[in-house]
Amino acid sequence: MDFNDTAEEAKFRKEASDWLSANAEKKEHSRDVYRPAEMTGEGGESSALQDAKDWMTKKYEAGWACLHWPKEYGGRDATAIERVIWAQEESKYKVPGGFHEIGQGMAGPTMMLYATEEQKKQYLPPMAKGQEIWCQLFSEPGAGSDLAGIKTKAELDGDTWTINGQKVWTSGAHYSDYAILVTRSDFNAPKHKGLTYFFLDMKSPGIEVRPIRQITGGANFNEVYFTDVKIPDSQRLGEVGDGWKVALTTLMNERLAVGDASGVDFQEIFELTKESDFNGENAISNGGVRERLADWYCEYAGLKYTKMRNISALSRGDTPGPDASITKIVSANKLQDIANFGMDLMDNASIIKSDDKDDIRALFQGSLLGAPLIRIAGGTDEILRNIIAEQVLGMPQDVRVDKTVPFNEIPSGSKN
Amino acid sequence: MNFEFSDDQLVMKEEVRKLFEKEDSVKRNRNILEGDENFDKDLWNKVVEMGLTAITIPEEHGGIGLGFLELCVVAEEMGRAIAPIPYSSSVYLATTAIINSSNDDVKKEYLPKLAAGEMIGTFAHSEELGTPTSDNAKTTFQNGKLSGEKIAVPDGDIANLFVVSAKSGDKVGLFLVDADSKGVEVSKAECFDGSRSYANISFKDADAEIIEDSSSEAIDKLLNQAAVLFAFEQVGGAEASMNMAKEYAMGRYAFGRQIGSFQAIKHKLADMYISLTLARSNCYFGAWALGNDAPELPVAAATARVSATKAFYECSKENIQTHGGMGATWEFDCHLFYRRARLLSANIGGQSLWKDKLVSSIERSNLPQ
Ligand SMILES: Cc1cc2nc3c(=O)[nH]c(=O)nc-3n(C[C@H](O)[C@H](O)[C@H](O)COP(=O)(O)OP(=O)(O)OC[C@H]3O[C@@H](n4cnc5c(N)ncnc54)[C@H](O)[C@@H]3O)c2cc1C
Numbered sequence: 056m057d058f059n060d061t062a063e064e065a066k067f068r069k070e071a072s073d074w075l076s077a078n079a080e081k082k083e084h085s086r087d088v089y090r091p092a093e094m095t096g097e098g099g100e101s102s103a104l105q106d107a108k109d110w111m112t113k114k115y116e117a118g119w120a121c122l123h124w125p126k127e128y129g130g131r132d133a134t135a136i137e138r139v140i141w142a143q144e145e146s147k148y149k150v151p152g153g154f155h156e157i158g159q160g161m162a163g164p165t166m167m168l169y170a171t172e173e174q175k176k177q178y179l180p181p182m183a184k185g186q187e188i189w190c191q192l193f194s195e196p197g198a199g200s201d202l203a204g205i206k207t208k209a210e211l212d213g214d215t216w217t218i219n220g221q222k223v224w225t226s227g228a229h230y231s232d233y234a235i236l237v238t239r240s241d242f243n244a245p246k247h248k249g250l251t252y253f254f255l256d257m258k259s260p261g262i263e264v265r266p267i268r269q270i271t272g273g274a275n276f277n278e279v280y281f282t283d284v285k286i287p288d289s290q291r292l293g294e295v296g297d298g299w300k301v302a303l304t305t306l307m308n309e310r311l312a313v314g315d316a317s318g319v320d321f322q323e324i325f326e327l328t329k330e331s332d333f334n335g336e337n338a339i340s341n342g343g344v345r346e347r348l349a350d351w352y353c354e355y356a357g358l359k360y361t362k363m364r365n366i367s368a369l370s371r372g373d374t375p376g377p378d379a380s381i382t383k384i385v386s387a388n389k390l391q392d393i394a395n396f397g398m399d400l401m402d403n404a405s406i407i408k409s410d411d412k413d414d415i416r417a418l419f420q421g422s423l424l425g426a427p428l429i430r431i432a433g434g435t436d437e438i439l440r441n442i443i444a445e446q447v448l449g450m451p452q453d454v455r456v457d458k459t460v461p462f463n464e465i466p467s468g469s470k471n
Numbered sequence: 472m473n474f475e476f477s478d479d480q481l482v483m484k485e486e487v488r489k490l491f492e493k494e495d496s497v498k499r500n501r502n503i504l505e506g507d508e509n510f511d512k513d514l515w516n517k518v519v520e521m522g523l524t525a526i527t528i529p530e531e532h533g534g535i536g537l538g539f540l541e542l543c544v545v546a547e548e549m550g551r552a553i554a555p556i557p558y559s560s561s562v563y564l565a566t567t568a569i570i571n572s573s574n575d576d577v578k579k580e581y582l583p584k585l586a587a588g589e590m591i592g593t594f595a596h597s598e599e600l601g602t603p604t605s606d607n608a609k610t611t612f613q614n615g616k617l618s619g620e621k622i623a624v625p626d627g628d629i630a631n632l633f634v635v636s637a638k639s640g641d642k643v644g645l646f647l648v649d650a651d652s653k654g655v656e657v658s659k660a661e662c663f664d665g666s667r668s669y670a671n672i673s674f675k676d677a678d679a680e681i682i683e684d685s686s687s688e689a690i691d692k693l694l695n696q697a698a699v700l701f702a703f704e705q706v707g708g709a710e711a712s713m714n715m716a717k718e719y720a721m722g723r724y725a726f727g728r729q730i731g732s733f734q735a736i737k738h739k740l741a742d743m744y745i746s747l748t749l750a751r752s753n754c755y756f757g758a759w760a761l762g763n764d765a766p767e768l769p770v771a772a773a774t775a776r777v778s779a780t781k782a783f784y785e786c787s788k789e790n791i792q793t794h795g796g797m798g799a800t801w802e803f804d805c806h807l808f809y810r811r812a813r814l815l816s817a818n819i820g821g822q823s824l825w826k827d828k829l830v831s832s833i834e835r836s837n838l839p840q
């Protein structure tokens with residue numbers, strides 16, 4: 056047991072860190088993160104978006120984008136462990152991010168498996184270069200956890216599909232250039248057998264994007280309406296009716312792409328308990344407070360070392376454990392509890408709104424409002440527990456009433 | 472980075488697991504619980520034969536001269552097997568205390584006997600209801616003689632060698648007392664987990680040798696080292712409990728279905744797996760810190776201890792619930808793990824104490840970076 060790099064890993068780390076130090080600004084402490092020059096609020100993440108695109112392009116040009124992808128598609132042919140080392144090194148710098156995960160992390164791997172060679176050459180290098188942003192048109196009003204229950208209709212006429220319907224919760228649809236899309240091409244087949252998967256240009260006529268305001272106040276996700284949107288059959292990924300299989304590829308990658316919930320963590324609540332007053336003493340001297348701190352530290356450390364166990368599995372060339380689901384459940388719930396407890400400690404001061412990003416209150420308030428979203432996006436807590444029980448522990452699937460009947464006979468959506 | 476045990480260590484773990492499976496250690500646990508013996512001597516002999524009491528003892532003192540990492544993997548299997556033997560007392564506690572000692576005479580005298588299983592040691596520390604800390608000892612050491620009352624000494628009626636915490640001047644140190652010495656009185660106490668034996672011990676001017684008397688830190692260090700080892704044992708027990716629950720849930724049918732197909736049961740199992748995984752990962756870091764005698768040991772040990780205690784409690788209690796009425800019976804093994812979980816949570820200080828220690832250690836070390 057050791058925390059040392061192998062000689063090759065050390066060489067790679069040095070190369071990465073040399074390039075980063077020449078091209079980016081190092082963080083002075085963990086909270087010294089990238090801040091966009093201009094915060095335009097209300098979903099106007101314009102300067103952050105452009106900064107993220109430009110940083111990705113800079114990396115791409117130097118061979119540091121989409122590391123594990125083949126070189127011919129804009130990657131570096133790097134190993135899994137090299138990708139981890141890069142992420143560790145990059146996290147020490149104040150660099151923008153947060154816009155390319157769906158494209159590079161989810162659409163890319165799906166294209167890699169299902170697109171034609173020509174399409175891969177056409178779409179993947181620009182995706183790696185990062186000026187083009189992709190979004191994920193999966194969820195619908197009647198189908199989220201139950202993704203296979205979607206109703207957006209796809210009809211084929213000659214070589215062209217016509218799409219009608221509605222998607223919802225589509226993160227970043229309002230600034231995306233392309234999208235991956237799951238539709239229903241057969242309403243008479245059983246639910247999982249009638250789906251067909253496409254990629255498309257978000258500027259296609261007939262697409263309307265309407266932002267939805269979130270509980271955080273921002274508007275990062277959207278409703279997306281389709282009225283007779285045309286997609287050439289060549290942009291179908293996988294066979295007609297085989298869209299569920301393709302979607303699963305995307306979803307498996309989604310779980311890898313979502314990491315720790317960002318926001319307040321042990322460090323922040325630890326500092327806060329040292330600073331805040333509790334009956335005339337620092338809160339940290341209170342036994343009840345200390346118990347909570349210990350619990351969160353154990354979760355924080357447990358996730359950190361679970362990640363390290365996975366990394367060393369990668370380093371040995373083994374497949375890492377399917378523990379990504381654990382990370383999201385534990386970190387998102389910890390985030391919410393820490394935020395709530397921290398605001399409790401700040402008492403009435405905590406409920407006075409602050410928009411100053413450097414104010415500790417803004418950080419706790421933002422985390423309290425953001426945590427519920429993280430517990431839903433990319434698989435709810437319940438769905439992730441099912442995944443752990445079924446895929447890690449090998450327990451039976453839930454008994455289903457909807458798998459064998461024709462789709463149009465299944466009840467769905469909200470009846471209230 | 473290699474945050475995994477070596478192949479040799481994993482082979483060793485497998486061997487120990489096989490031994491306990493072959494010997495049906497869980498059945499033996501029940502025999503001790505129901506019978507009059509205070510430990511399973513036959514199983515103890517097999518463990519000694521395999522060299523498991525000699526792992527961390529240097530070769531010059533009759534040991535095998537391996538490290539704590541090897542002991543960690545063995546500890547996990549001890550926990551999985553809920554072995555009814557005084558292994559933790561003798562090996563994690565007494566042997567480690569003597570290995571830590573700067574007194575070469577004591578090492579020369581006792582380590583070979585502990586390695587060979589001729590002597591069984593234990594740590595006599597607690598004195599009253601409440602949490603044993605390094606500086607609350609009322610037992611005293613003066614001019615080679617030790618006096619005081621120790622309660623709930625694990626395997627106290629089995630051990631023939633006691634490592635005892637006692638005040639010497641203004642320090643609390645560690646001392647060694649032979650169970651046969653004059654002035655030592657052992658009274659067996661019924662234990663909540665009847666597969667293990669406990670005793671109250673009274674010392675009246677008993678002859679004692681010094682293990683460490685120059686600072687109170689020796690006790691803290693010993694407890695931190697033992698905490699990591701106990702945490703591995705707890706993780707082993709937690710995993711066994713989770714697996715038992717899973718097996719039962721897959722084989723039991725109610726309402727026309729496997730109960731393992733009900734989400735209430737699946738999510739229970741998922742939660743067990745989450746708490747087990749976090750505990751295991753924290754144990755690995757504890758093992759690293761223990762093996763390298765790293766400055767991170769206090770934080771790492773408390774983190775491992777707190778999360779493993781939680782994991783074993785959760786897995787062993789929910790295992791009973793998953794078994795429904797069967798889990799409530801004496802006949803099913805669920806309660807053996809539940810009892811052992813309780814015993815392991817108490818033996819070197821309870822959860823509240825270790826949580827407090829954890830936060831204190833974090834405060835001192837300015838972790839996390
Ligand atoms: C911030 C955010 C960003 C998102 N971004 C995108 C995106 O970019 N693209 C996209 O396609 N989607 C996106 N989503 C949608 C997201 O994937 C869905 O919201 C999520 O899968 C849950 O689906 P739902 O909202 O329909 O809730 P439902 O599925 O209706 O769930 C409601 C409740 O019922 C529970 N439930 C449902 N089924 C089961 C079951 N079988 N067993 C037990 N409990 C169950 C759920 O756990 C939940 O608590 C985003 C969501 C959020 C919050």
Ligand SMILES: Cc1cc2nc3c(=O)[nH]c(=O)nc-3n(C[C@H](O)[C@H](O)[C@H](O)COP(=O)(O)OP(=O)(O)OC[C@H]3O[C@@H](n4cnc5c(N)ncnc54)[C@H](O)[C@@H]3O)c2cc1C
Nearest residue numbers: 723724725726730733734735736792793794795796797799
């Ligand atoms: C102390 C005690 C006294 C009792 N006294 C009596 C008595 O006087 N008379 C009498 O007739 N019976 C009595 N019982 C029996 C008791 O009613 C049953 O044990 C209880 O109903 C559980 O049934 P089971 O043991 O078959 O477990 P199971 O039904 O097999 O349950 C095993 C596990 O699966 C879960 N489970 C089962 N079905 C579902 C589901 N649909 N959804 C989610 N989870 C599920 C359970 O919650 C449990 O965790 C007693 C039991 C005990 C422990």
